[in-house]
Amino acid sequence: MKPTYKANLFALMLVLTQILGSKFIAPIIVSLGLSFPVLMVSTQILFLFVPTIIYFIxxxxxxVDTLSLKKxxxxxxxxxxxxxxFCQPVAWFLSYTSGLFFPNKVAEVFKVVSGLPYMVLLFVMxxxxxxxxxxxxxxxxxxxxxxxxILKAGLFTGLIFGMLHxxxxxxxxxAALGVLLAYLVRITGSIYSSILCHFLFNGFQVTMSKLVQVFAEMMNKDIAAAQSSAADIPIAAKLYTFFILAVLAAVFxxxxxxxxxxxxxxxGPMLRVESSSLEEEKLNYLSRDYENINNDNYMDNPLNTPFILNIVIFILMMFLQNLSY
Incomplete structure (x- = not known):
């Protein structure tokens, strides 16, 4: 099986696992009366970590090599x-842009977990x-x-990461964050770079949300009321906000x-050595199997069936979700 086909197939399995799991398994977990943090962690383990274990088995x-576990x-x-x-202003702009057309489910989740202790919230989110x-x-x-x-790997895995949500x-x-995280892993050769960046990115969002909540409580403000009134902001104000966020996003x-x-x-020197080794490996592979050159792993197209199915499923799910609102 070609490398990108296997990778995209695994991604497709993750998406299907989340869809089916949320439909059939999540309700069972909820019926157990578990707290929201335990529920969140349990679903991550079941729908992401368990498939990972199965993959390696x-x-x-x-x-170590597959996960790039390098210091x-x-x-x-x-x-x-x-x-x-620096990712934060970029994310604000992209999130705001999407929010003009689609409901913000992340904000809804933060409303549910807003009463949790900060450290618990940081761990879960x-x-x-x-x-x-x-x-x-x-x-x-x-x-x-x-x-x-690195560009093709970043773009394709970034899109997969976006669809996985x-x-x-x-x-x-x-998707934008996914592209960046892929670049970090490829450049540093370590998955710890993307784990750290991902944690800090989410952690900043959690911290800001918690600070806003504390400030609102100090000022005796109703956050929910403020958010609902924000939906009635005039179009001119929305365009002004969009422009400001766009400028900030471009700068950062x-x-x-x-x-x-x-x-x-x-x-550079390290990347060139790895690139040279890869080119040599390709030449050796082609010389050994020249007759089957059209089937070799180095010519596989990442725009394959699993990737296309991922796109189709994502679009279909988004359509069904919009119908439910």
Whole structure:
């Protein structure tokens, strides 16, 4: 089985697992009367971690190599921390843009969990997704794109990450974040870079949400009322907000691109060695199996059946969700 086909097939299985799991398994978990944090963690384990374990049992792949479990240098850690901070304005813009057309389910979740202690909220909304989502997408799926260019790997796995959320409002910024996280893993050679960035990204959102809640309570303001009134904001005000966020997103995207380029330049010698080794491996492979050149793993097209099915399922789910609103 070709690498990208296997990676996209695994991603398709993740999506189907989440859809079927939310339909048949999640209601059973809810009926057990578990708290919301336990419910959130349980679904992540069942729908992401368990498929990961099954994948390694079936494929017998090396866990360390597949997941890129490589130590992250201090300098890279600092770079990732800055990137995670600079991602926020970009995410605000993309989330705001999506919110003009689709309901914000993330905000609804935050309303439900707003009463939880900060550390519990941070663990459930930042730590758990950062670990389980990364080992699946930037671990197993991205590994299937190891023979593809960093741009192609980033774009395809980013789209997969966006679709994995099964939420139209989250798709744009999740896909953009997915592209960035793929770049970080490919440049640093370590999945810890994407786990750290993902955790800081979500953690910042959780922290800001908690601070807004505390501030509102101090001022005796009703957050729900404020949010409902925000829906009645005039179109001119919405366009003004859109413009401001677009400018901020453009500025901080420029900063992020500059940092990524700097990291690539510094990692240049290492990346060139890996690229040379890959080219040599390709030549050796082709020389051994020239007659079956059209079937070799290095010519597989990532726009394959599992990937297309992922797109179709995502569009169908979004259509059905919109009908329910």
């Amino acid at each position: 079936v494929t017998k792949e090396n866990v 992250l240098p201090l300098k890279d850690i600092l770079m990732v921390m800055v990137i995670a901070l 930042a730590v758990v997704p950062a670990v389980f989502e990364e080992i699946t997408i930037r671990g197993i799926v991205l590994r299937g794109y190891k023979e593809k260019s 099964l939420n139209a409002q989250q798709f744009l910024y999740a 995207t420029t900063f992020i691109v500059m940092i990524i380029k700097k990291m690539r330049r510094e990692k």
